[in-house]
Amino acid sequence: MKYTAVLLLVAASVFAVDFEGFARMQAVSDSINYGEGIHNWGLGGFRVTGGNWNILLNADKIMSGEGAVVPRYYRNHLETNLEGRVSFGGFTVNPEIQFAKDIDSAYVVLPLSMGEGYRNSALRPGLSLSYSLPGVFEVSGTGRYWKRDIYALDSDVDNTEWTEMSYGGDVLWHTPVGGYLAVGGISHQTKLDAFEYDRSWSRIDISAGVRPMHFPTMTFVTAEAEYSLYTGEDYSGTGLPDRFTARLRAVQDVARNVMFNITFSQAADFYDDETRFGPFQSAIRGQYKFGGWGSVPSSILVGGQLTESAITTKLGEVEARVSLVGGLSALVTGKLWYGPSSVAVVAGGYRTREIYGGGLEFGMNNGLNTFVIYEQEASTLSPSETWGKIRGGIGFYPVQF
């Protein structure tokens, strides 16, 4: 870290660069256990930007306490991300590294029947390369490596020696008739050497679609069809079926400040002996914008979503931010959610959550932004539970040098 800072200072003194710093903090606490909510401390970070390059460093401390009723799990770790990007001609090189250090060990369930483990740290370096000839074709490739220090509890073996490797790439051709064709692939390998666990899967995607089509009725439509060929096995040792996915998205402007966004996708899975429905998703969101403060408009958003795979989820939501005076805005939220439950008393079943609340947000011209919001949540458990939750945060972004 010390050497990185020195290098950045030297670079800043030699080249003309922009420097932005930022920091943020967010905390959530609820009536179940006020002391052990969720805290995300943005320890700070910065972005240095030159003519054709930039470097981004960001550090967070994330902590969450365990909850008996809400699905919340104990975590306490530091996470640092360092990312660079250099562009020249049509080429882009993007190295990155992520490091997570657990302050208290995080609970992990090991694959198959290996029992439980505790994570001590994780390291993920990666490199992406891409080349783009605008309007003609794009080529990209990415490789990442994971090293997770995870210690097994229920075994004589201490360190699981958990590593993963992932690499892939794709080629996309913009056809002259307003569409595109793409071929891509990814291969992923997970190994726990101490347990002689070695599982890998790979996928080849072939897709075709149309670029956004504009219609006189102020409608914008994009459509895509994709066929994915899988090889390898999932966690249970079952072969992964090939999958065909069709996606459609339409954006309809009703007026200058009223917009609807509609998405639809349906997949089909091709097993050896039969074809079955894969995941289905359909959603609609409507947004009305008006007035506001600075560059942030007041808005009211109403949405609904239905998804089905091996599980079903339904979501209805209302969210509003209304500028009151100066940088002060009122926040309103409401959600009705139906989906699978991981809460022990209804394991394997479904539950309904009702969330409604309100709060205030205050922004200043110098980039300072604070908010506090109170939410009431009810959940159909056995018996049904109701609790209050308060969320608050403060952010400072960006700081110009």
Added chain:
Amino acid sequence: MTRFTKLIFLTLLGMILLASCKGPLGNTMLTVDTTRCVGCGECEEVCPYDAIEIIDGDAVIDPGLCHQCNRCVEICPEGAIY
């Protein structure tokens, strides 16, 4: 026939073909709707199998590690995992 009418027709045709399929098996993998995912990392936090990672601003689920316990589905504030 306009391009828009053709698109609707082809979509309906595709839906009819898909309607001949049977329902999903129990081990159908979870999917991330990248148009809704905001990369908040809530799913990554609750996954007890370390099967989810936020990469390039989207949640990425490793199907080799996912046990489909649905905790990520439940926690996702955007309803982006299903």
